[in-house]
Amino acid sequence: MTEIILKIRNLHVTFDTPFGQVLAVRGVDLDVMKGEVLGVVGESGSGKSVSFLATMGLLSSRARVSGSIVLDGEELIGKTPQQMRSVRGRVMSMIFQDPLSALNPVHRIGKQISEMLQSHQELTKKQAATRATELLDLVGIPQPAERATQFPHEFSGGMRQRVVIAIAIANNPKLLIADEPTTALDVTVQAQILEVIKRVQQQLGTAVVLITHDLGIIARVADRVDVMYAGRNVEQGLVDDLYDHPSHPYTRGLLRSIPRPGKERLTPIAGFPPNMISPPSGCAFRTRCEYATEQCEATIPELKLFTDLQTACLRANELPDFRIAQ
Ligand SMILES: Nc1ncnc2c1ncn2[C@@H]1O[C@H](COP(=O)(O)OP(=O)(O)OP(=O)(O)O)[C@@H](O)[C@H]1O
Ligand SMILES: [Mg+2]
Numbered sequence: 001m002t003e004i005i006l007k008i009r010n011l012h013v014t015f016d017t018p019f020g021q022v023l024a025v026r027g028v029d030l031d032v033m034k035g036e037v038l039g040v041v042g043e044s045g046s047g048k049s050v051s052f053l054a055t056m057g058l059l060s061s062r063a064r065v066s067g068s069i070v071l072d073g074e075e076l077i078g079k080t081p082q083q084m085r086s087v088r089g090r091v092m093s094m095i096f097q098d099p100l101s102a103l104n105p106v107h108r109i110g111k112q113i114s115e116m117l118q119s120h121q122e123l124t125k126k127q128a129a130t131r132a133t134e135l136l137d138l139v140g141i142p143q144p145a146e147r148a149t150q151f152p153h154e155f156s157g158g159m160r161q162r163v164v165i166a167i168a169i170a171n172n173p174k175l176l177i178a179d180e181p182t183t184a185l186d187v188t189v190q191a192q193i194l195e196v197i198k199r200v201q202q203q204l205g206t207a208v209v210l211i212t213h214d215l216g217i218i219a220r221v222a223d224r225v226d227v228m229y230a231g232r233n234v235e236q237g238l239v240d241d242l243y244d245h246p247s248h249p250y251t252r253g254l255l256r257s258i259p260r261p262g263k264e265r266l267t268p269i270a271g272f273p274p275n276m277i278s279p280p281s282g283c284a285f286r287t288r289c290e291y292a293t294e295q296c297e298a299t300i301p302e303l304k305l306f307t308d309l310q311t312a313c314l315r316a317n318e319l320p321d322f323r324i325a326q
Helices: 048-056 081-087 109-120 125-138 157-168 187-204 215-221 239-244 249-256 284-288 294-298
Strands: 004-017 020-033 037-041 063-071 092-095 175-179 207-211 224-229 232-238 304-306 309-311
Touching: 004 048, 004 207, 020 037, 020 048, 020 063, 020 207, 020 224, 020 232, 037 048, 037 187, 037 215, 048 063, 048 092, 048 175, 048 207, 092 157, 109 125, 109 157, 125 157, 125 187, 157 187, 175 187, 187 207, 187 215, 207 215, 215 239, 224 239, 224 249, 232 239, 232 249, 249 284
Parallel strands: 037 207, 037 224, 092 175, 175 207
Antiparallel strands: 004 020, 004 063, 224 232, 232 309, 304 309
């Protein structure tokens, strides 16, 4: 049986702002299995980052978080900031788009990895330094012992992201959350970083949450996908099933908007994601959905099993078969 490493239930996150209350996350449910790569997709503002910043305990005190987040059997909601510091970097780590902001410009790379190791493990300076070099090697940095003595500005963007991954996995966490880890990198470097993430998953058995806008990246790297819209999950399932026969009109729209070789025209989803201060009632996607009825305005659809996907759409079983227009 596959074990669940992260179980999120009914997660809500709201922000009080001068313009009103932003309902950023509105009842997210999701599981991450041990050792898998879960891709999380959705347009800008759908609540991807906020859901996982909440998981990491990294939201500002202005955020109100409720629901349940169980990591490796332990409830995280309600933990003190100090308790969360002990979980972060040890049981789970998170990496972001901009590796420079995660690195300290005045400390050598090796030292930064050693500090992460020593903050959670009893290691001598020498043991930590040796392990730091091994980690640099694991993430594909050539001449790791030499590179460990250098500073962040001596590395390229892609090499810096490798270093950030080395720091994130230093204590062999069970979960690595990667929030758009390749967005700031050029395409060839992107592919290399994805390979590193895949290697970490395969060699260390780390479960990975990969947040991205890019369904092509998900197809290459993920085992399962979670599609988010307006602060909720709208569809979940295995990558192959979800790409082959998506049930949710939003997932269908995302798949139709992927650039494909040989096809000049993409079909973007009409309209824009809603303002999260006053999102539409019922199914939030209804305002952009060609299949929406009055019922979609009144009822919030729950995730339900259709074929082999979990889909939150009242009309999922009435929709025509999915085709990508020529
Ligand atoms: N600190 C904050 N204060 C107020 N609103 C916020 C804050 N952080 C995020 N939001 C709002 O919460 C919603 C979800 O944001 P989130 O960053 O999770 O989106 P996302 O899916 O990660 O988008 P992107 O793909 O652009 O990164 C958005 O409406 C955003 O404007
Ligand atoms: Mg984000």
